[in-house]
Amino acid sequence: MYGRRTTYRTNVAGNLFYPRNLSRSVETPAIVVGHPMGAVKEQSANLYATKLAEQGFITISIDLPHWGGSDGEPRNAVSAEYYAEAFRAAVDYLGLQEFVDQRKELINAATAQRWTESEGAEPGLIGGTVDRREDATDAIQQEFYDFYRTTRGEITPLGALLDTTTHPTRSSQVKFLSFYPFNDIDTIAPRPLLFVSGDQAHSREFSEEAYRLAAEPKELIWVPGAGHVDLYDRAELIPFDRLTRFFKQSL
Template identity: 60%
Template sequence: MKAIATVSMYDMGAANRNALNHSLTLEQRKKIQEEAAEQRYVEFTDGETKYTSGTVHKLDENTDPIQREFYDFYRTPRGEYTPKGGSPELTTHPTLSSNVKFMNFYPFNDIETISPRPMLFITGDKAHSREFSEDAYKRAAEPKELYIVPKAGHVDLYDRVELIPFNKLTSFFTEHLK
């Protein structure tokens, strides 16, 4: 039987439709969609591409904690990567016109059909993205497990080996990969 484990999950569809903790209003969403539609036409007529969101390039006293966490990974040697021919100024930044496609992205639809494959969802107790793992866990059919790592944020589980629950992963796969 195959088993599935996810670590530090992000539902990019929900994040774009609703923002974290469902903080985006319907009016704000409609405004983003309208701006993106206008931008698509600008790009169609060979106008300048606009980039949106992504990780900040400098920290200051007003930088929010989530951006600080992503900066610590994506803007330092810890996790920064710029593909050949790319620009470090654009890494992690989607285009305005393509980013709204995420609003129609529903990765958890039909998640219950993965059953009876065992699913392990791993998130940090301090992870701003914890809501996505909890939502996926709630929707998934049995067998499933939600494992919350103490003292871990979202990006900590990418590479902070002292926080990654290797024992949990080992026991989960040992039990379910027979």
């Protein structure tokens, strides 16, 4: 695990992965891998980082601020600004490595509660994955439960409790709802964009909208039969060959 301080003087924790045949005398393209909302790097991000390292890339999987091994209080807060800064810190770290090509690094949620917290109360938590599966549990929560609440993907970081994992703080919603990632997505061009979604994913509409708004060059890959969470860890479904081709062509 590596640690890198951000411009906010907080530490970001991550895991660094190398290709087996890495030559420290040759610059190698690098990729930063983030984790799903409410997760930690050991849940999905490490898998992607490992598989891409096997294809010749240097990769880093990071814990986003307020989650896992990274700094940030209150725990479980969500902040797009801090998240972006964590990716920048990871890129800074990579850029300081002599064997990383700096030109080829890819940068792979309420008000009442806030007043309560300002008076000294513990941060309230919302959302996240249900702690118990019941007959009335909806299909989306069933999907998340199968990953986050079973041996398939359950991780409780040091200092956390099982019943707080995946649950963002209530006051985070103010920041999260004021952040709209599709704004100006077209200005990313001419840098290429790749979107990957399961064709059975409940979230597929976001991939469709992002693809519609993005400018060329862009590509949208549909994974047949895959749901949202399937692409966290079902290695046989994740199109690593297409990811590898995209990065080799784009970096």
